[in-house]
Amino acid sequence: MKQDTIAAIATAPGEAAIAVLRLSGEKAVSIADKLFVSPRLKSLQDAVAYHQYFGEIREGDALIDEVLLTVFKAPRSYTGEDVVEIACHGSLYIQEKILQLLMREGAVPAKAGEFTQRAYLNGKMDLSQAEAVADIIASRSKGAHRIAMNQMRGGFSALLKKLRSRLLDFASLLELELDFSEEDVEFADRKQFLSLIDQMIAEMERLIASFSLGNVIKNGIPVAIVGEPNVGKSTLLNALLNEERAIVSSIPGTTRDTVEDILQIGPYQFRFIDTAGLRQGAQTIEEMGIKRAFGKMEKAHIILAVFDSSKTSTSQFQTDFSDILAREDISLEGKYLLFVGNKKDLLNAPVPQDTGEVLYLSAKEKEAVENLKDRLLDFVRKENAAHQLIVNNLRHVEALQKSVEALQQAKEAFENALPEDLIAVDIRSALYHLGTITGEISSPEILQNIFGKFCIGK
Amino acid sequence: MKQDTIAAIATAPGEAAIAVLRLSGEKAVSIADKLFVSPRLKSLQDAVAYHQYFGEIREGDALIDEVLLTVFKAPRSYTGEDVVEIACHGSLYIQEKILQLLMREGAVPAKAGEFTQRAYLNGKMDLSQAEAVADIIASRSKGAHRIAMNQMRGGFSALLKKLRSRLLDFASLLELELDFSEEDVEFADRKQFLSLIDQMIAEMERLIASFSLGNVIKNGIPVAIVGEPNVGKSTLLNALLNEERAIVSSIPGTTRDTVEDILQIGPYQFRFIDTAGLRQGAQTIEEMGIKRAFGKMEKAHIILAVFDSSKTSTSQFQTDFSDILAREDISLEGKYLLFVGNKKDLLNAPVPQDTGEVLYLSAKEKEAVENLKDRLLDFVRKENAAHQLIVNNLRHVEALQKSVEALQQAKEAFENALPEDLIAVDIRSALYHLGTITGEISSPEILQNIFGKFCIGK
Numbered sequence: 001m002k003q004d005t006i007a008a009i010a011t012a013p014g015e016a017a018i019a020v021l022r023l024s025g026e027k028a029v030s031i032a033d034k035l036f037v038s039p040r041l042k043s044l045q046d047a048v049a050y051h052q053y054f055g056e057i058r059e060g061d062a063l064i065d066e067v068l069l070t071v072f073k074a075p076r077s078y079t080g081e082d083v084v085e086i087a088c089h090g091s092l093y094i095q096e097k098i099l100q101l102l103m104r105e106g107a108v109p110a111k112a113g114e115f116t117q118r119a120y121l122n123g124k125m126d127l128s129q130a131e132a133v134a135d136i137i138a139s140r141s142k143g144a145h146r147i148a149m150n151q152m153r154g155g156f157s158a159l160l161k162k163l164r165s166r167l168l169d170f171a172s173l174l175e176l177e178l179d180f181s182e183e184d185v186e187f188a189d190r191k192q193f194l195s196l197i198d199q200m201i202a203e204m205e206r207l208i209a210s211f212s213l214g215n216v217i218k219n220g221i222p223v224a225i226v227g228e229p230n231v232g233k234s235t236l237l238n239a240l241l242n243e244e245r246a247i248v249s250s251i252p253g254t255t256r257d258t259v260e261d262i263l264q265i266g267p268y269q270f271r272f273i274d275t276a277g278l279r280q281g282a283q284t285i286e287e288m289g290i291k292r293a294f295g296k297m298e299k300a301h302i303i304l305a306v307f308d309s310s311k312t313s314t315s316q317f318q319t320d321f322s323d324i325l326a327r328e329d330i331s332l333e334g335k336y337l338l339f340v341g342n343k344k345d346l347l348n349a350p351v352p353q354d355t356g357e358v359l360y361l362s363a364k365e366k367e368a369v370e371n372l373k374d375r376l377l378d379f380v381r382k383e384n385a386a387h388q389l390i391v392n393n394l395r396h397v398e399a400l401q402k403s404v405e406a407l408q409q410a411k412e413a414f415e416n417a418l419p420e421d422l423i424a425v426d427i428r429s430a431l432y433h434l435g436t437i438t439g440e441i442s443s444p445e446i447l448q449n450i451f452g453k454f455c456i457g458k
Numbered sequence: 459m460k461q462d463t464i465a466a467i468a469t470a471p472g473e474a475a476i477a478v479l480r481l482s483g484e485k486a487v488s489i490a491d492k493l494f495v496s497p498r499l500k501s502l503q504d505a506v507a508y509h510q511y512f513g514e515i516r517e518g519d520a521l522i523d524e525v526l527l528t529v530f531k532a533p534r535s536y537t538g539e540d541v542v543e544i545a546c547h548g549s550l551y552i553q554e555k556i557l558q559l560l561m562r563e564g565a566v567p568a569k570a571g572e573f574t575q576r577a578y579l580n581g582k583m584d585l586s587q588a589e590a591v592a593d594i595i596a597s598r599s600k601g602a603h604r605i606a607m608n609q610m611r612g613g614f615s616a617l618l619k620k621l622r623s624r625l626l627d628f629a630s631l632l633e634l635e636l637d638f639s640e641e642d643v644e645f646a647d648r649k650q651f652l653s654l655i656d657q658m659i660a661e662m663e664r665l666i667a668s669f670s671l672g673n674v675i676k677n678g679i680p681v682a683i684v685g686e687p688n689v690g691k692s693t694l695l696n697a698l699l700n701e702e703r704a705i706v707s708s709i710p711g712t713t714r715d716t717v718e719d720i721l722q723i724g725p726y727q728f729r730f731i732d733t734a735g736l737r738q739g740a741q742t743i744e745e746m747g748i749k750r751a752f753g754k755m756e757k758a759h760i761i762l763a764v765f766d767s768s769k770t771s772t773s774q775f776q777t778d779f780s781d782i783l784a785r786e787d788i789s790l791e792g793k794y795l796l797f798v799g800n801k802k803d804l805l806n807a808p809v810p811q812d813t814g815e816v817l818y819l820s821a822k823e824k825e826a827v828e829n830l831k832d833r834l835l836d837f838v839r840k841e842n843a844a845h846q847l848i849v850n851n852l853r854h855v856e857a858l859q860k861s862v863e864a865l866q867q868a869k870e871a872f873e874n875a876l877p878e879d880l881i882a883v884d885i886r887s888a889l890y891h892l893g894t895i896t897g898e899i900s901s902p903e904i905l906q907n908i909f910g911k912f913c914i915g916k
Contacts, residue, residue: 011477012548014470015595016476017573017916019544052508052528063607065594070510090470090913091595093603137522137549139474145551149521151870277652307614458475 003081006110007102009095010457018089021098022457023084023107024115029071031105032084035059035098036069041201043086049073057088063310064101079115080122092219113454117124117447121391122440126157127450130395133453134219143217143380147390156389156396157438159207163200170196171427178420190414204400204407207391213383214392216301219261220271221380223296233344236306236363237261239315240373241249262265266377273300290317302336302376310348314358316387319345336379340372362374377437399433406430461576463489467553468765468873469551469916474548476584479556480915481542481565482573487529489563490542493517494527502542507531515546517668522559523552540581573910577904578897584615585897585908589851592912600725601675601838605848614854615849615896618667622892626849628654628783629885636878648872655869659665661867662858665849669842670792672850674759678729679838682755686763690800694821695730698831724835729756738887758796760834763907767799768806772816774876794837853908857891864888889890 006027011018012363023032033044038055041047049071057064068087077083103109128151135148150156158216170193216222223234240263261272273296297303318339325332325425338359344351345362354360360377361368384390391397408419409424435441463483469476481490485806489748491502498773499505515522520537523546530541561567578588586609593606608614628651674680681689697719719730731754755761765775776797783790796817797875802809803820817833819826842848849855861914893899 008475010475012474012549014474015913016470017466017468017480017595017913020476020478022475042851052510062604063737064603065607072510089591089594090468090916091597092600093597093599094594097600097603118862133547136474136547139549139551141551145522145549146520149523152524153521184774224864259747262576443764455473455475458548 004108005106006118007031007107008110008115008457009099010085010115010319016022018087019095021086021095021102022110023102024077024081024110024113024118024224025107026082028082028084031102032069032071032086034105035064035101035160036067036086038069041394043073044069047071049076050254052087056232057086057101059101062096065089065091067098069336074429075122075124078116078124078214080124081118087301099428100122104211107203110456111451112456113458115450116454116458117451120447122150125152126154127442128153128157128160128393128396130439131450133393133458135392136391137455139218141217141220141264141269143384144269144392147214147217147266147392150166150389151392156391159203159389160434160438163203164431164440166196167427167431167434168355169201171424171431174420174424174427177422194411194414197407197414201404201407201411204404206387207389208397208400208404210387210390211392211394211397212301213380213387214390214393216388217268217380217384218392220269221302222271222273222300223302223304224273224300225304225306226297228308231306231308232363236304236340236361236369239363239366240265249254249434265373268377269427270302270376297332298330300335302379303332304338304340304372305339307343308343309351309360310343310346314339314341314352318357335337336370338375344368360408396437399437403433406433462566463564464572464576465489465557465565466568466573466915467557468543469548470550473550473615476545477548477558478554479544479546479569480573481544481560482535482537482539482568483565484540484577485564488541488562489565490529490544492563493522493559494544495527502527502529505529506699509535509670510545513561515544517542517555517559522555523549523818525556528583528805533580533582536582537576538582545651564762568914569909570914571909571916573807574912574916575909584612585608586615586618586851586854586895587612587663589853589908593850595913595916597676599675599678599722599727601842602727602850604698604725605672605675605850608847614849617661617847618892618896620897621661622889622898624654625658625885625889625892629647629882629889632878632885636882644785650870651652652869655865655872657855659862659865659869660804664863665846665847666855666858666862668848669847669850669855670759671838672848673852674741675726675838675842676850678727680729680731680758681760681762681832681834682731682758682792683762683764683800686766689764689766690821691764694762694798694800694819694827694830697821697824697827712858723831724836726835727781728760728834755790760796760837761790761851762796762830763796764798764800765817766801767809768801768804772797772810776815796833799840802826855897857895861888861891862893 002027003025005027007021007023010022011020027043029047035057036044036053036055037058039055041053041055047053047069052068052070054066054068056352065088070085072078072083072085074080074082077451086098088098099109111207113130116125116130116133119125132148132152136145139145139148172227173285226236227233241261263270263272297395305321307314307318321339324330335443339357339359341352341358342363344360345367347401351360352358354371359368359372361372363369391400406426410423410430413423413426430440436446461483463481463485465479465481467477468480469478486506487502493515494502494511494513495516496511499513505511506529510526510528512524512526515525526545528543530536530543532540534539535541544556547557557567571588572589574583574591577583580586583591590606590610594603595909597603597606639661672901683695699719721730721898748818763775763779765772765875779797782788795815795816799816799818800808800821802818809818810816812829816825817830819830821827849858864884864887868881868888871881871884890899894904
């Protein structure tokens with residue numbers, strides 16, 4: 001099948017000093033050659049690859065722009081095909097005009113993610129690496145960036161390939177036995193196999209467990225600030241916000257996506273969840289059991305239960321809080337619950353010692369707010385350290401879960417001495433699901449689903 | 459004076475496939491070298507100029523991004539200094555992070571237009587060419603783009619330099635005479651000088667006259683649609699709008715700058731001016747003389763006087779319209795006034811023939827709307843053809859005007875046989891003002907004023 005040559009504006013939309021257009025496909029060079037005139041090149045076919053040529057984009061006699069043009073020769077290019085990149089003045093007219101001219105000469109508009117899709121189809125990267133490209137572009141914090149970068153560089157793929165190849169080896173032995181089943185030969189070492197399955201399940205479950213963290217790091221770690229009215233929840237948030245802004249906020253154009261209460265602390269973005277529901281009519285902690293607020297708490301990764309330490313004793317608040325959790329049947333398992341005793345500046349008695357569970361501060365006086373940030377960071381860092389590799393993609397975690405299920409069935413079948421061909425089916429299923437992550441196995445629907453979420457030009 | 463090495467993100471702000479950062483100055487290469495690691499380069503100092511190197515931007519051990527990096531060696535670069543361009547993934551985090559790392563290694567943030575200002579200061583382009591760079595980036599129509607491109611390529615500068623050098627030759631002769639004034643020598647041919655002045659004044663006045671057109675092409679040609687209520691002004695605008703949209707409208711992010719009624723017709727943008735004032739309480743054309751509406755008409759370059767041809771006779775409307783203009787003391791000199799007889803589909807009598815002054819159409823039935831567009835285009839094209847070079851910059855036109863004034867004074871002084879040293883002062887003044895256009899003469903204030911309007915990264 002002959003592929004179209006695709007073209008797109010690859011830089012962000014808008015007026016700027018520079019914009020870059022990208023062409024990829026068999027005809028990339030010949031299409032660009034029809035528009036590009038350089039004093040130092042008779043034909044673009046003679047261009048030295050990876051060299052930036054200064055020249056003109058012309059429409060007949062009319063000069064459209066002075067540009068820098070680079071040819072990347074297949075397979076040493078992003079897509080693995082011939083690629084041409086044109087850096088022009090970032091005028092809207094010029095960008096659009098050059099794109100139109102490329103179309104006129106035979107290029108077709110690139111679909112979202114089509115350059116990266118081609119890179120995958122041409123074996124330049126596997127599917128999970130391709131997905132990481134989109135995550136890298138979307139990353140707005142060091143933590144999210146690091147996970148995506150690690151994945152793009154193949155850290156995750158390498159582990160999956162290792163797991164898959166071990167399972168594949170074993171599956172081959174098993175299939176061989178099936179071929180010779182009449183003769184009752186045993187090629188596969190049963191004990192070794194069971195231990196392999198256990199190892200694999202353990203490794204995959206570690207990956208699955210990392211998803212909760214990977215996902216929140218990618219999207220901002222949700223923190224619910226809960227508590228009675230007037231205990232200083234908003235003051236606390238403001239005290240945090242005033243000191244540090246998200247790293248991206250100095251770039252114009254990001255504001256539209258930024259909600260008011262995203263906080264960058266160290267390498268992570270924390271996303272504070274509004275629990276305003278607790279304020280309405282709720283006078284005491286016993287009354288605060290509004291389902292809506294608890295729903296939000298359940299979506300959070302971290303819960304800051306704030307109380308007025310000058311009015312309520314810590315142990316009383318902790319008891320009340322547990323009672324409500326029990327009464328409402330709310331489990332905070334896997335979440336980090338920190339009690340925050342606010343208004344310590346108003347305490348008549350000496351401020352109690354901080355413990356692992358409780359921290360005392362004064363949001364208004366900005367006392368010990370730094371300690372709270374350290375606690376949040378420490379918690380995420382500890383979680384992070386528990387995982388060498390972090391999965392941040394729902395598709396991946398679902399495939400891992402299916403693969404684990406299949407392996408558990410295989411194990412059970414073994415233990416119950418079920419026929420080998422049934423076991424083989426489970427193993428093949430586990431292999432299949434692992435293969436969908438890296439794209440050894442894929443379908444047009446999966447690809448459409450993945451690359452459709454990319455930006456144009458990538 | 460040692461110049462700082464400056465850095466900026468040169469592509470439009472936002473998430474995208476690619477973003478480009480730019481560094482310029484003595485230390486551009488050494489700064490980039492501290493962050494860039496490429497398997498194919500020991501040191502960036504060894505980089506082949508204009509070659510795109512694939513490599514990594516690192517912060518210590520941490521991989522920030524895989525990038526393409528190009529070194530442009532002075533003086534063969536945009537600024538005339540050493541320039542490094544880094545094309546990275548268009549993640550907000552990565553863009554900002556790399557910029558921060560460049561700062562950490564000694565770069566300073568580039569001010570608006572500073573790259574182009576350096577190009578000017580290093581003799582890569584003159585001042586009017588530098589100004590054209592900003593116009594090119596801001597251009598949103600073919601017409602505006604063409605004027606700016608012609609100016610950036612030096613068409614305007616070349617003419618100015620020719621004029622200035624002729625005047626300079628003559629001024630030298632005149633100054634020589636002053637030196638030898640005791641001896642009553644005449645080096646300069648008076649007659650030739652007067653003819654030179656006349657020629658120069660004529661050429662400069664042609665340029666000045668082109669400004670009105672150049673300015674409206676740059677900013678969109680203002681068209682006022684005037685007329686009584688219910689003659690179909692909005693229907694006419696919609697009929698025009700439905701068929702063609704401004705070329706830039708397919709680029710997301712431009713909408714914020716686009717007002718509802720900008721129309722791209724052929725290579726030009728037309729900017730329709732709201733004359734809603736005419737609708738309020740005005741029942742007949744005699745009553746429509748609302749000052750506000752006339753003020754808007756005076757700002758327009760083209761006036762479409764719309765009437766209902768099924769109800770009002772053309773000659774009657776034309777007479778009424780002139781009467782009102784006379785009564786309100788409004789001059790439409792230099793403007794293009796076209797009478798548009800709408801609703802020709804409702805006419806019982808045969809539709810009259812179009813003339814140079816009147817066009818009949820039906821906005822509702824979209825009949826002959828195309829003819830109106832042709833008329834608008836024809837008018838601008840004819841104006842355009844009258845000017846080889848078009849000035850689109852107020853600063854330039856003001857300098858030309860001052861230069862013309864000085865030459866006229868010189869001429870008068872000559873004719874009145876005033877002393878040569880007075881004439882020399884006028885000639886020097888004319889030379890001075892011409893020199894400010896191309897920047898042979900400039901001041902920090904002028905430069906600040908010009909480049910402060912650029913975007914960052916250019």
